[in-house]
Amino acid sequence: MTRDAYVLGRGMIDFGERYEDSFDDLLEEAYLALLDDVNVGSDEIDAAWYGTLDVADEGMSGAAVAHATGLFETPITQVVNACATGSDAVRNAVLAVESGQVDCALVIGAEKMRDTAEGLISLAAEKRVWRGRGVTMPAFFGMRATRHMEEYGTTREQIAEVSVKNHRHGSMYPHAHYKFECSVDDVLSSTTISEPLNLYDCCPVTDGAAAVLIGTEDLAREHAPELVRVAGTGLSSDSFVRGNDASLTHFPATRDASSRAYEASGYGPEDVDVAEVHDCFSITELVTYEDLGFCEVGDGGRFVAEGRADLDGEVAVNPSGGLLAKGHPIGATGVAQVAEIYEQLIGQAGDVQVDGVEVGLQHNIGVGRNATGSVSCVNVLERV
Amino acid sequence: MTRDAYVLGRGMIDFGERYEDSFDDLLEEAYLALLDDVNVGSDEIDAAWYGTLDVADEGMSGAAVAHATGLFETPITQVVNACATGSDAVRNAVLAVESGQVDCALVIGAEKMRDTAEGLISLAAEKRVWRGRGVTMPAFFGMRATRHMEEYGTTREQIAEVSVKNHRHGSMYPHAHYKFECSVDDVLSSTTISEPLNLYDCCPVTDGAAAVLIGTEDLAREHAPELVRVAGTGLSSDSFVRGNDASLTHFPATRDASSRAYEASGYGPEDVDVAEVHDCFSITELVTYEDLGFCEVGDGGRFVAEGRADLDGEVAVNPSGGLLAKGHPIGATGVAQVAEIYEQLIGQAGDVQVDGVEVGLQHNIGVGRNATGSVSCVNVLERV
Numbered sequence: 015m016t017r018d019a020y021v022l023g024r025g026m027i028d029f030g031e032r033y034e035d036s037f038d039d040l041l042e043e044a045y046l047a048l049l050d051d052v053n054v055g056s057d058e059i060d061a062a063w064y065g066t067l068d069v070a071d072e073g074m075s076g077a078a079v080a081h082a083t084g085l086f087e088t089p090i091t092q093v094v095n096a097c098a099t100g101s102d103a104v105r106n107a108v109l110a111v112e113s114g115q116v117d118c119a120l121v122i123g124a125e126k127m128r129d130t131a132e133g134l135i136s137l138a139a140e141k142r143v144w145r146g147r148g149v150t151m152p153a154f155f156g157m158r159a160t161r162h163m164e165e166y167g168t169t170r171e172q173i174a175e176v177s178v179k180n181h182r183h184g185s186m187y188p189h190a191h192y193k194f195e196c197s198v199d200d201v202l203s204s205t206t207i208s209e210p211l212n213l214y215d216c217c218p219v220t221d222g223a224a225a226v227l228i229g230t231e232d233l234a235r236e237h238a239p240e241l242v243r244v245a246g247t248g249l250s251s252d253s254f255v256r257g258n259d260a261s262l263t264h265f266p267a268t269r270d271a272s273s274r275a276y277e278a279s280g281y282g283p284e285d286v287d288v289a290e291v292h293d294c295f296s297i298t299e300l301v302t303y304e305d306l307g308f309c310e311v312g313d314g315g316r317f318v319a320e321g322r323a324d325l326d327g328e329v330a331v332n333p334s335g336g337l338l339a340k341g342h343p344i345g346a347t348g349v350a351q352v353a354e355i356y357e358q359l360i361g362q363a364g365d366v367q368v369d370g371v372e373v374g375l376q377h378n379i380g381v382g383r384n385a386t387g388s389v390s391c392v393n394v395l396e397r398v
Numbered sequence: 399m400t401r402d403a404y405v406l407g408r409g410m411i412d413f414g415e416r417y418e419d420s421f422d423d424l425l426e427e428a429y430l431a432l433l434d435d436v437n438v439g440s441d442e443i444d445a446a447w448y449g450t451l452d453v454a455d456e457g458m459s460g461a462a463v464a465h466a467t468g469l470f471e472t473p474i475t476q477v478v479n480a481c482a483t484g485s486d487a488v489r490n491a492v493l494a495v496e497s498g499q500v501d502c503a504l505v506i507g508a509e510k511m512r513d514t515a516e517g518l519i520s521l522a523a524e525k526r527v528w529r530g531r532g533v534t535m536p537a538f539f540g541m542r543a544t545r546h547m548e549e550y551g552t553t554r555e556q557i558a559e560v561s562v563k564n565h566r567h568g569s570m571y572p573h574a575h576y577k578f579e580c581s582v583d584d585v586l587s588s589t590t591i592s593e594p595l596n597l598y599d600c601c602p603v604t605d606g607a608a609a610v611l612i613g614t615e616d617l618a619r620e621h622a623p624e625l626v627r628v629a630g631t632g633l634s635s636d637s638f639v640r641g642n643d644a645s646l647t648h649f650p651a652t653r654d655a656s657s658r659a660y661e662a663s664g665y666g667p668e669d670v671d672v673a674e675v676h677d678c679f680s681i682t683e684l685v686t687y688e689d690l691g692f693c694e695v696g697d698g699g700r701f702v703a704e705g706r707a708d709l710d711g712e713v714a715v716n717p718s719g720g721l722l723a724k725g726h727p728i729g730a731t732g733v734a735q736v737a738e739i740y741e742q743l744i745g746q747a748g749d750v751q752v753d754g755v756e757v758g759l760q761h762n763i764g765v766g767r768n769a770t771g772s773v774s775c776v777n778v779l780e781r782v
Contacts, residue, residue: 016400016498061633069453075480075764077772080635087654089633090773091486094476096459102475106490112497114400115662247499249445249473251464270471278499380459388461389474 019111020234021242021395022118023052024353025225029341030191031128032221037068040124040223041082044346048120048225052237059227060116061089065103065123066345069094079122096380097292098249099123100224100348101391104376105247107228108393117230121352124223125343151381152208152216152295159210159297161262165312168300170210172315174201176296177214177338179323184335186365189350191220191341201296215296220341224350240360241398245373246279248272248392263312265379265387268305272377275392276307283307286329286394287371288358290351292378293336299323302377303331306392325368333358333366351376352393359397372397403495404618405626405779406502407436408737409609413725414575415512416605421452424508424607425466428730432504432609436621443611444500445473449487449507450729453478463506480764481676482633483507484608484732485775488760489631491612492777501614505736508607509727535765536592536600536679543594543681545646549696552684554594556699558585560680561598561722563707568719570749573734575604575725585680599680604725608734624744625782629757630663632656632776647696649763649771652689656761659776660691667691670713670778671755672742674735676762677720683707686761687715690776709752717742717750735760736777743781756781 025048032040049056064079069092076090095102100123107119162168178198184190196214204213227237234241250270276282283306291306293299300314308329309317317323323331334340334354337347355374357363373396380389409432416424433440448463453476460474479486484507491503546552562582568574580598588597611621618625634654660666667690675690677683684698692713693701701707707715718724718738721731739758741747757780764773 067453067458069451069478074451074478075482075635075773076633077480077635077764080772086636087634087650089489089655089658090479090635091490091633092478094453094458094478095474096461098459105473106475106493109490109494109497109499112499113493115493115496249460249475250471251459251461251474252470266471271473274473380461388464389459 017112017114018231019108019228019244020231020238021244021356022054022227022229022233022237023048024356025051026189026350026353027223028189029220029222029343033128037124037126038082040221041079041122044122044124044223044225045083048227052227054118054227054237056085058118059085059088059120060118061110062120062122063103063107064090064092065099065349066125067094067099068125095391096389097294097344098348098378098380098389098391099345101351101376101378101393102249104226104228104348104352104393105249105391108244108247111228111230118233119228120225121228121349122223122225123345123349125345126221127219127343128221152211155295155297156208156211158262158301162297162301165263168315170202171198172319173215173296173300174198175318176293176299177201179318180293180332180336180338183333183366184339187334187340188364190335190339191218192339211295211297217294217337217342220343222341222343222346224346224353226349226353226356242356242359243396243398244393245281245396246275246394248274248278250274251389252387264301265305265390267387267390268302268377268379271390271392272306275394279394281373281394285373286375287373288330288333288355288368289375289377290332290334290354293332293338294342296338299331299336306377325366330368333363333368348376348378348391355395359395401496401498402615403492403612403628404615404622405628405740406438406611406613406617406621407432408740409435410573410734410737411607412573413604413606413727417512421508421510422466424605425463425506428506428508428607428609429467432611436611438502438611438621440469442502443469443472443504444502445494446504446506447487447491448474448476449483449733450509451478451483452509479775480773481678481728482732482762482764482773482775483729485735485760485762485777486633488610488612488732488736488777489633489775492628492631495612495614502617503612504609505612505733506609507729507733509729510605511603511727512605536595539679539681540592540595542646542685546681546685549647552699554586555582556703557599557680557684558582559702560677560683561585563702564677564716564720564722567717567750568723571718571724572748574719574723575602576723595679595681601678601721601726604727606725606727606730608730608737610733610737610740626740626743627780627782628777629665629780630659630778632658632662634658635773636771648685648689649774651771651774652686652761652763655774655776656690659778663778665757665778669757670759671757672714672717672739672752673759673761674716674718674738677716677722678726680722683715683720690761709750714752717747717752732760732762732775739779743779
């Protein structure tokens with residue numbers, strides 16, 4: 015690495031049902047929230063990376079961002095990488111700042127899921143073979159839950175504890191879609207979606223946008239309240255169709271992406287104080303503890319049930335409420351997670367602030383054509 | 399810039415009607431052609447950037463490339479930027495190599511247009527308002543042709559000369575979709591598509607894929623027959639809906655993108671020996687001469703009619719036949735153009751080789767939601 019990239023500021027908006035707002039409205043609101051947070055003029059933004067999966071309706075080029083924000087005559091790249099779209103947009107902006115070509119990079123992501131989720135999610139599950147046989151997203155992850163219970167003795171109650179924790183956090187996070195607490199009994203008695211997963215094991219369908227500004231150390235010293243460095247990034251790709259060697263109880267892409275991010279950053283899982291991870295379903299977060307190295311393989315159930323992922327636990331996981339409570343507007347999700355880790359590191363996370371945080375991690379997985387976890391992106395941030 | 403990026407090799411495949419090949423087949427064939435050109439093992443490829451617009455059917459994440467090429471456990475980013483998708487994928491790979499994080503980056507693009515063009519092109523023209531009123535791509539560019547004729551006295555015959563030249567080149571380029579020569583009379587007497595543009599003024603609907611390898615100077619010295627440096631890149635965004643100031647006779651995004659690429663490279667338009675530019679329609683190339691600075695504003699018609707864009711002209715434009723003859727599989731187009739400029743610079747362009755080339759330029763424009771030329775990407779390459 016030739017020079018480092020820092021977070022200069024963030025723009026978060028309320029996630030939820032935003033039927034009354036256009037896609038452009040969401041982009042503009044996140045951009046204005048960012049400019050409200052960090053005193054940078056639009057003429058100081060050298061380039062942008064834009065995450066949205068909704069190419070059909072809103073995307074297809076960076077011009078959507080130029081139109082919504084007024085950033086004409088600006089280099090704007092649209093990144094698409096399934097549910098890791100937002101986090102990979104951050105990674106590409108980081109590479110650009112590290113290259114020396116870009117001093118100040120906007121990263122912005124948005125999705126109007128309420129209007130388009132059926133189409134988007136249907137595309138994510140390959141439509142030609144699998145979906146017709148019932149293998150939708152809840153079915154994919156339901157099989158993972160069943161297998162984890164079989165292999166490691168994980169209990170249904172332990173899996174539910176992920177939802178309980180994240181809804182507790184979400185109830186305190188101002189931008190979360192759902193702000194209610196629930197008990198293990200609530201999760202277990204909610205409607206069955208795909209056995210063993212129930213309604214409260216699944217993230218909602220949510221509209222939203224988010225922005226962060228990535229730039230040089232000089233700009234961070236000028237604009238940010240604390241120096242937050244992107245210490246390491248990792249991206250990886252995988253596929254289930256390659257053979258019989260894949261496991262249903264871990265995500266090789268997460269393991270590879272986090273290894274890359276840990277190695278680049280010089281940190282390991284034991285150094286991470288706070289993490290925003292991909293909990294599209296409760297089981298996903300539980301498996302992710304193991305894949306990121308927060309606990310031993312097979313120990314994810316106990317890890318959450320014993321409170322080790324709580325705000326005052328070994329590593330505070332999803333203080334924002336995660337995808338389960340905050341929502342999962344795909345192109346915005348990873349960008350929002352980076353914004354939230356930044357808020358934690360500068361001590362501005364309000365009611366969900368974790369004490370004494372120095373190192374934070376952000377993580378997504380995404381589906382490929384016919385497999386969960388085909389892609390994963392991990393970014394490690396540190397307060398310098 | 400902290401370190402430079404070089405082209406290590408290219409993989410070109412035949413563009414055309416490839417109904418019998420799947421999207422994966424095209425990706426694999428381009429990748430194998432690349433490995434055949436440059437003696438690099440797949441384990442030496444650190445990361446990849448992947449261009450395709452067809453998120454609905456084939457894309458949505460880099461895992462598509464992992465699946466087709468076997469590059470599992472590799473960071474693969476999908477870039478989407480309208481018709482500049484391929485060239486912006488190259489630009490992002492260049493930034494990554496310049497960052498010092500990536501030594502060897504695959505760039506690969508593909509599109510199955512014959513199967514999906516109706517949907518893709520329909521998406522490109524905003525479906526909600528404009529398309530319903532007949533403002534499709536040929537209509538957009540037809541208006542530009544009419545306006546250029548009105549403002550500058552450009553003749554219909556001069557516009558046709560672009561198609562004549564590019565089909566002459568395409569007839570000699572091995573991978574071109576269409577390999578026939580045509581006369582000005584042929585162009586003028588072909589079916590009217592959108593006045594004043596006729597069938598031979600329009601690029602065909604074409605399947606294809608292309609790959610290039612971007613890497614460090616050390617790797618270029620080891621693997622490439624000549625040192626070809628990416629001297630400068632430029633990307634820009636624009637929109638027509640911002641007001642009444644936009645011209646129908648030039649593309650502000652091309653002007654801005656080329657200014658950026660020229661400034662970064664230290665070269666100007668007078669230094670460019672060979673160029674692969676965006677000729678989705680004949681008028682597009684004619685306007686692009688002016689926007690890139692190859693001739694004065696309003697002089698594009700004379701520039702082509704006087705042979706100044708011929709293989710032995712002031713700057714050889716589209717020796718490959720351009721989009722008009724070679725075809726325009728969107729995600730592959732920009733990657734193929736970089737591959738072709740590389741072939742020119744290493745002296746391996748066969749029948750369309752231009753003499754004494756040292757500096758080459760590659761250019762795309764793309765549409766936004768409802769405007770042509772909303773995005774442009776320019777890459778300048780030099781033989782060191």
